[in-house]
Each structure stands twice: as structure tokens, then as C-alpha cells.
Amino acid sequence: MDLNELNGIAADQQASRKPCVIRCCTAAGCQSAGSAAVLKALQQAVAEAGKQDAVEVRSVGCLRLCCQGPLVQLDPDQRMFQKVRPEQASSLVAALDGGTTDAEPCDPAAPFFALQANVVLVNSGRIDPEQIEHYIAADGYQALAKALTEMTPQDVVEAVTRSGLRGRGGAGYPTGVKWSLVARSQGERKYVVCNADEGDPGAFMNRSVLESDPHSVLEGMAIAGYAVGASQGYIYIRGEYPLATQRLQTAIRQAGRLRLLGTHILNTAFDFRIDIRIGAGAFVCGEETALMASIMGERGTPRPRPPYPAESGLWGYPTLINNVETFANIPQIIRRGADWFASLGTPKSTGTKVFSLTGKVRNTGLVEVPLGTPLRVLVEDIGGGSPSGYIKAVQTGGPSGGCVPAHLLDTAVDYESLAAVGSIMGSGGLIVMDDENNMVDVARFFMGFCMDESCGKCIPCRAGTVQLHRLLTRILDRKATRRDLVLLEQLCGMVRETSLCGLGQTAPNPVLSTLRYFRHEYEALLRGERRHGGPHPDDQ
């Protein structure tokens, strides 16, 4: 395989494209709503209408508006339909020629779609994730070819640094800096690891990217391997994502067959293999040192850093660990240039971010926006507001994050602004809450999650989260005294400062942030008032 052959595959794919395409979402959200049957019915309907030569029924990745699945989109007129049932298939096929259909339309020009960006999700909902030719026809693997033939590894690191890309796993560490650390580290072997152990409650960004466009992650990893000097990559994916795992396996096999992975990639001296490691259901394995222990077949518990993985990672060799979305951004940075990427978002938080919008909001689903977009746009315009008409808070960053109250909804979504209001960007979960949600209850939910997911290695996290959960339960049961509230705050501070890894250090965040903005709800319970979720005093 060389560049000419790659371009040949793209041209063949373009040439064989049928005039009409019916795209049916088969990502996990729509599949659980029954899209597999819809896809089959559509294929049958096309065959029955004798239109196989003119119409392609394509299984695509996420079409974003997950709450209205199964979603179907018609190409070329881009009309979209929601909650499609298999029996509507024949009328949808007829609609291609201007016929009528009883399928429920969904407006692709609605704010939910119109206000979104298309960088990481550019191929999501357009290409068939199980067909490498589709990805190649959408300029896939061009970035890898460009990196291998026109750029030195230093050039690649330099481009990633210049793009301003920051780690999409949550902490926001500059990706270029991480790459250059691993590139400079001495080691007879190096590894590239993709962290796909997405475990935050309410988060499904990485799953959607892997299910919709797995090749973009593989290409990003291969480029990273070239940049840092690694020839082996691992994708650590959680066991709860069988469809994403299966699509990744298919993608790795297809890329290997075309020599886009393996040895002598694109007729160069560069070798890169990718293997999948499947997690067994431990949230803590998303922490990089625990993840590496798990890959090496050990018990998934974190270890103190330093040494950082960049110096001593898998089996003691320098290891680069990035999130799924970070890798998915790489091919475009290389292909379209670092300056193009840096022009998106804000100067300190460049590019876009994928969020999974869930909770008390009309439109739940997958959302990609430029960084710096106000939270209000995400929740009220794209999300369509809450069905009850009242938004109390938005929880960002999962169990490590915090609740942003309604009066701060104009906060820009970028790493610094969210940190300034006591939350974090995190991996991209956004949970909207209304007046039915008691914030103490919310804090206890996340504390219960951290308690169950603590590995048990260090005492503050193992025993501290249990006591925090007990204190919150006592407050909710209206059995707590003012002393308990003081103890709760002291223990939060102690667990945050003394825990061994990020899971424990950030476990008190949901409590601390609700105490910061919704202390009155704690106080009300202390006074013995019934649980309530009424409006915030500042909003009245």
C-alpha cells in the first residue's frame, strides 16, 4: 500500500457511490431503540422497490440526537426522521422520489444540529464505521501518509504542540508537551496507549466516537507512534462497550489487511501494531497507572507518581497515554494544519469538545461544540432547555466534577472557566438537573459511585468515601447535626489532599461544589425540613 493505492481506493469508493443513500444510525443508543430491525427493513424495502442500483442503505455511526432514536437520514436531500419503526421503511424509500412518508420528521436545521461543530464527529453518522473504504474516501489515512512521508517525528510533535490541543480525558494536559516528553525519553521500546475506559456516569462520548469512526482513533494512534518512536499500541476499552470493541476489532483487521497498520506501513520503515485490552468493569482503571497495571495483567490499582508513564510506563518503558477523543483529533490537525485547529475554540482551550448531554433536558444526545461556548448555549439552545422549564444546575466532569448552578450558566465551557467556578471540564459528561433534584442527594449519588469504585489501596479513599457517604445519608435522613456538617467538610478536605490517585483526590468534588452553591439545601435538611429541590435564592 502506498499513497497512490490509497488514493485509488478513495476514488473507487467515490465512483461506486450510489446517487441516494439512506443512513441508518446503528450506534448503541439507536440500536437499543431497535435500529437493527429498521436497517434490515430498509434494505428489504429497497430490494422490493428494485432500487438496489440507485439507493444504498448504510449503517452509520451516531446521528447525535440519541433521545429520538432510531434516527434515519436521507441523502442527498438531508431530510431526517426520528423514532423510525421498521414498518415505515417502504414509505421512507418512496420518500426518496418525492413520495410521502408517515415517519416522524426531525429538523436537521434545528439549533440542536445547527449550533454544533464537526471536527471529531465529522464522519460520525456519515460513513459506515465497519468499512475502511468509506473512511479512506473521507480523506482517511491521508494524515498518516502525510506524517510518514512529508514530516519528521519532531515535525509531528511540533504540529501537535502548535495546535494547542489539550488532553480530552479531563485534566487538559497539553498533548504536545506529553508527546515531546515521551519522544525525548530513552527506551529500547515505547508504547502508545489509548484510554477508552470511559466510566463517568452519564458519559458516552468515547463510546460514540469508537462506534462511529474507529479508524480516526487508529490513525491518530499510529501518528502518535511515529511521533514518539513507538511500534506497539494498546487500546484499553471497558468491557461494557461490546459494540465499540467489535467495531474496533473490525477496523484493526481491515487496516492491517491494507497495511495501514502492521509492518512497513505505506511502504515506509514505520511499523505499528495495535492490540485491544478489555477492562473488567473497574472505574479506577481509567486512572493511567491503574490502567497500565491492568494492561500488564496485574490488579488494577494506581501507584504513586513519579515516575510518570512518559518515563516509566508499561513494563518500565516510556508510554504515551491519551484519551480516545485526543487521538481522534490528531488526523485532522496533521491534515488541515495546526493553525486551523488553533483557530477553533479559545486561545487557551483550542479546538472542539464532544459532550454527552443528558438529564433533565429536552434533547439528550451527543454534542460537539467549539471550546469556549457558553454552557447556556449547550443546555438551553442545543439541549432545548429542561422539560419542566426550570434548570437548577448542570453537573460537569462526572464524579470528579462539580455542579454549576443556573446563575452561572453563562460560564464558557473551557478548562479554566469551569475550574474557576469549582467544576472541571472532565471527559465531557453534562448532566442537567431541575427542581426535582435535591443537590444533597446528587452529592450522595456520586459519593456512592466513588465508594463502590474505590480500589481499596489507600485509606483516605477506601474508608473516607464510606464515611462521607454515611454523613450524607445522615443529612438526607434529617438525623444530622451541625457537627456532622463540619465533619463532612473536614473529611472532604482530607480525602482530597491525602488520597493516592485522582479518583480519591476528586471524590469530594461533588460535595464541595454543592456545598459551595447549594449550602441552603444542606442547611434545610439540618433544620429538619423536608427534602426539597426548590429554586436557588439567587434566581428568585
Added chain:
Amino acid sequence: MAVRTLTINDKLVSSPEGATILQAARENGIDIPTLCQLDGLSTVGACRLCLVEVGPAGRLQAACVTQVAEEMVVRTETPKLREYRRMIIELLLTERNHVCSVCVANHHCELQDLAVKLGVDHVRFEYLHPHLPVDVSHELFGIDHNRCILCTRCVRICDEIEGVHTWDVSGRGTNARIISDLNQPWGDSPTCTSCGKCVQACPTGAVFRQGSTVAEMEKDRQRLRFLLTAREKREWLV
């Protein structure tokens, strides 16, 4: 060997490069409390008692795993550290059953000693009182999970010194347990050599010699020191 000069509690001390803050402090007669650390075993930084404040910002770092650096400024005793250490002991005391008056290790227990030293005269948290088993299926020894603080000294000494790895940890969070082999009774363990090193390493009365009653179990740490010297220096000093 290069020497690093650092300040611990306003005292200028020097220490060989690569040494940990804990080693440097102990060399200079400065005591830092520890539970999971045991000389001769790998360090895991799990108990968090040896946290010290490092640098002008006072960042908390585990002394047992943090290497000394030139001009490092370390504080081992501050009000905050004392409070956090107290809380850690309180959390341990509430997590399982640590009733000293009926424990084989009474008066010979590191957890008890630390509680006394740190002034833990009462506990602010709720006792959890879990129902945990006592395994006395081994002919010489027993393990009482109620006394276990999951420091993993037994796991490490069995793996690193005896070279057997009979012990490991199962479960997670507060449900984590020390297990022998594939979570089978200790007495059925085909790998255990009955060497008793875990009994000597245990900081509390969790792993004990059968037949000892309240306060009777004294640890013979000299035996571990002897083994260590023999392994590292090839000197068989009794």
C-alpha cells in the same frame, strides 16, 4: 555517590541521591509515622500516614516514595498533617473491629502505638462493624480479617522475600480482602510454606500465631532484619 542537601523541619540534612524523604528523615533522627512501609519491602505509598509538606506551597507527598532533591524543603509536623494523620487512624479504627482489649497484639500493635502517639483518644466517625471471618484453617497460624488494615505487608513479604505469593488482595474498596491463593482457606493453600514471615510483618493482630491469647503476640522484627541482611549483603549475622 552524589549527595543531596535538603531541609527537614528547619534542619539542614544531607542524604545520598535516590534516597527517599523517609530514609533521610530517619537517618537524622526525625520520626515520620508509617504503617504500610516496612524496611526491606517495596514501597506502595498506600497508608498516607507518611505524608509530608514539600516546598513553599506545602504540597503533600508520601515520604516513603518521594526521592530527596537538592534544596528541597520538607515539613513533617504541621497542624494540618497532625490532623490528617489523626483522621486516617480514626478511619482505620472505624472501618473494622479494632478492640485492643481482646486482641492478641495488644501492646505490640503498630496501629495502637500510632493512635496513642497521635492522640486519638476518641473517634468522630461511625463504626462500621462489618461481619468478617477469621480463618484458622492453617495448622500454625490464623488470619483475623477484622483486625486487617489492608497494608499489604503480608502480600509483599510473601512475594518479595519468601518468593511464594500465597497472599493477594481480592475485591475492591471497603470490600477488599486479603486472600490466600485463589481465595481458599489458608490451611488448604498448596503454596504456603508456613514460614511465618507474614505473621512477623503484620502491623496489627490480623495475622497471628495460633495459641497466643490477648496481648501475648510479640513480633520478632529482628528475624526480618536478619533475612534482609542475609539477602542483600550475604552476611548471616545472628
